[in-house]
Amino acid sequence: MPPADHGHLRPIDTRDPISRVMRRIDGERIIELLLELQAIPSPTGYTDTIVHYVCDHLKGLGVAYEITRRGAIRVNLRGDVYSPDRAVVSHLDTLGAQVTELKENGRLSVRPVGTWAARFAEGARVTVFTDVGPRRGTILPLKASGHTFDTQIDTQPSHWDNLEIRLDERVSSYGDLVGARFNVGDMVAVDPQPEVTPAGFINSRHLDDKAGVASMLTALEAVLAEELPLPVDCHFLFTISEETGSGASSILHGDVSELLSVDNATVAPGQNSSEYGVTIAMGDMTGPFDYHLSHGLINLAERHGIEHSRDVFKHYRCDAASAIEAGNDIRTALIAFGLDGSHGWERVHIDSLVAVARLVAVYMASPPVVARDTQGLGPIEGFPNVQE
Structure with missing residues (x-):
């Protein structure tokens, strides 16, 4: 893989508010x-609790925010100029x-929410959210x-049709499932099982x-904290x-002229993503990101000594695509943390998350x-x- 565009974080100048902000951004807080x-x-489809968590957190910070009918959140931070403005987006x-089915053997058939492989679902511990509580x-x-x-076991195809949920309940028939108040359409959450290693890797x-x-x-x-203008x-x-x-698709308003999406970069053979810095995506499956905004981010990373690389993602889309498809006339870009094993057993290094946070701030x-x-x-x- 070609080398990343490595940079060295510039010396902290306590008189410079941007330097002070970058110093405040550390891995311990991100992990917490x-x-x-x-x-x-x-x-997706069962996000109310995390929406309340983020809104409570924002309230504690004293920032103004508002939410859509379904729960997407928009924080409003005042700048010197009201319009046009910019937005930074990630997803909860x-x-x-x-x-999808209550089975005669007392187990549940399932389908994926989002795009992920059945092989990564095998063995997952889960919570099924029923009308009478989680199971x-x-x-x-x-x-x-x-x-x-x-x-x-080794020759059966890895496919969602070949998976089922074994419940930790005394159920062994369709009737038992009905009596226990399980229903088609119940949402299923997969345990993240996070682990932080001494070397700074986060597996989850x-x-x-x-x-x-x-x-x-x-x-x-x-x-x-630094009251950065x-x-x-x-x-x-x-x-x-x-x-x-x-x-x-529904959280933007017409004053936004720049949209920066924050998501994951695919650390894998054939990719140029930075596992320990920030990756600035030049394009994904929907096409190139905005040339001027992407190069502006590259210039910021170089100027502030933030380790970075550039990449193009072939089987990937993010919040920026839905914003454009909804008819917004905006420049879009994507910065990403290096993620190995995306949509499976994922791993990121804390240095990459710090680099992303610092680039967002600058x-x-x-x-x-x-x-x-x-x-x-x-x-x-x-x-x-x-x-020119």
Whole structure:
């Protein structure tokens, strides 16, 4: 893999508010917030509790916020200029599952919520949210006992049709399930099982995108603590349906001219993502990100000594895509933390999350990338030309 664009964090100048903000952003705080977020189940379609958690956290910080009917959150931070403004977005929802059948053997058939492979669901401990409260269980393949099925365990296809939930309840028939108040459509949350190692690695499910949320909240705390001046109004957005595609489609307003999405970078063969820095995505499966905004972020990373790399993601989309598809005329970009094993057993290094949080903070303090964006429809004067 080509080397990353390594940088060295510039010496801290206590007279410089940006330097003070970057110093405040540390891994311990990000991990603390991340573990709190991971403790709250939030598969797409079942996000109310985590919305309340984030809103309570924002209230404690004393920032103004508002929510949509379904629970997407928009934080409103005042800058020197009211409009046009910018937004930074991550998503609170995670992968999960949903009950599709009550089976005659007292188990539950499931389908995925979001796109993830059945092989990563096998063996997962889960919570099934029924009308009468949460119940515990395990996702298992249909042929799960080696003493019964021998080598058939290894030859059965890895597919959601070959999975079922074994419940930790005294149920062994369809009637037992009905009597215990299980229903088709019950939401299923998968345990994250986070582990932080002494080397700074965090292993867990659902780092996508709770690690991004933790990084954003840490950046926000640092910006507020140092009273960092903002050149334009800035909105922090937390969406609730990115994993199923709609994401930031309904949380924006017409004044936003720049949207920065914070999500995961795919650390894998053939990719150029930085596992220990921030990855600035130049494109994903929906096409290139905005040239000027992406290069503006590269310049910020270089100027402030934030380790970074550039990458293009072939099988990936984020909140930025749903915002564009909803008809918003905005520049979009994506910065990402290096994630190994995305949508499975995920791993991130804390240095990458710190780099993401620091780039978010310096972006908030930077001027708009294109001055002409004060206009929506207007004359050509001031419109940038990348070939000049």
